[in-house]
Amino acid sequence: xxxxxxxxxxxxxxxxxxxxxxxxxxxxxxxxxxxxxxxxxxxxxxxxxxxxxxxxxxxxxxxxxxxxxxxxxxxxxxxxxxxxxxxxxxxxxxxxxxxxxxxxxxxxxxxxxxxxxxxxxxxxxxxxxxxxxxxxxxxxxxxxxxxxxxxxxxx
Amino acid sequence: xxxxxxxxxxxxxxxxxxxxxxxxxxxxxxxxxxxxxxxxxxxxxxxxxxxxxxxxxxxxxxxxxxxxxxxxxxxxxxxxxxxxxxxxxxxxxxxxxxxxxxxxxxxxxxxxxxxxxxxxxxxxxxxxxxxxxxxxxxxxxxxxxxxxxxxxxxx
DNA sequence: GCCCTTTCTTGACTTTTTCTAAATTGGTCG
DNA sequence: CGACCAATTTAGAAAAAGTCAAGAAAGGGC
Numbered sequence: 002x003x004x005x006x007x008x009x010x011x012x013x014x015x016x017x018x019x020x021x022x023x024x025x026x027x028x029x030x031x032x033x034x035x036x037x038x039x040x041x042x043x044x045x046x047x048x049x050x051x052x053x054x055x056x057x058x059x060x061x062x063x064x065x066x067x068x069x070x071x072x073x074x075x076x077x078x079x080x081x082x083x084x085x086x087x088x089x090x091x092x093x094x095x096x097x098x099x100x101x102x103x104x105x106x107x108x109x110x111x112x113x114x115x116x117x118x119x120x121x122x123x124x125x126x127x128x129x130x131x132x133x134x135x136x137x138x139x140x141x142x143x144x145x146x147x148x149x150x151x152x153x154x155x156x
Numbered sequence: 157x158x159x160x161x162x163x164x165x166x167x168x169x170x171x172x173x174x175x176x177x178x179x180x181x182x183x184x185x186x187x188x189x190x191x192x193x194x195x196x197x198x199x200x201x202x203x204x205x206x207x208x209x210x211x212x213x214x215x216x217x218x219x220x221x222x223x224x225x226x227x228x229x230x231x232x233x234x235x236x237x238x239x240x241x242x243x244x245x246x247x248x249x250x251x252x253x254x255x256x257x258x259x260x261x262x263x264x265x266x267x268x269x270x271x272x273x274x275x276x277x278x279x280x281x282x283x284x285x286x287x288x289x290x291x292x293x294x295x296x297x298x299x300x301x302x303x304x305x306x307x308x309x310x311x
Numbered sequence: 312g313c314c315c316t317t318t319c320t321t322g323a324c325t326t327t328t329t330c331t332a333a334a335t336t337g338g339t340c341g
Numbered sequence: 342c343g344a345c346c347a348a349t350t351t352a353g354a355a356a357a358a359g360t361c362a363a364g365a366a367a368g369g370g371c
Binding site: 229 | 357358359360361367368369
């Protein structure tokens, strides 16, 4: 594991804190995005924690700055969109005037806690939708989004 | 039908074009909103055509102005939200930075034509979703939105 | 018709996102 | 290694959508 990380990191600066960009770097390579400082830093925040995340440009930028990364908000927007286009992220629309990005790109749905403006994943396995009409001729379904809006205190 | 319309219209100005506000007026009365000129005009555009509509504040405002109604955009926003709160409209979020309002408030879902930014209703009867987890304790489902995003030319 | 309250309007303002032009960086080639 | 070119980043301006506030106007009960 450590060997692998070291190898992959290669000539890229890993910073004094070790080689924490390994996974992020792998992902960027995989989709053909040039691994710049900013993309590596954002990728690390998004993917290297292991757990799935739901961020907005604002929250991710804030988090990056808090962690000492020098990234502008515009770059965060660019990066989120590039990651989305590359399939590393999924954009979830729940709320007018705020875009959420989900690190979980597998097939799944969402709870949206309206009181807290928080998303929660619902694994799609087990969820079945039947009876939907077929898409009009010549068009193709790009995605089916199911959002369950929830009000009230959380358990 | 004509009698009824005349009766209901009562003392309210119906304009020289007849009594076209009848249905709109009824709806406002039903939900306890004071039937002002602006609300009547917008209600007419929304409800009196008979068919279901999907509008944004922008498009409705434009339409109202085109029809000679003197309404400000802020009033259109206010009215759309009041109508939504009263259950006359349903808000549909498909697209970041643009709120759609649907005159069809019955239980149904949507196609969203990504290329044209157009919504299309899907009748919910026949559509069944199974396997969804229950809402967390203490919270209440306020709505389940199913949006089928479609790419490509329309039939 | 009068008065009180609700509603409407205008215009400024906020928030989120995009754009632009200049500066910087990554990767390549010699 | 050093120069170079194209991709990327940046700051700040600008756009787009929606909200807010204060005064003006209009409903509706009397």
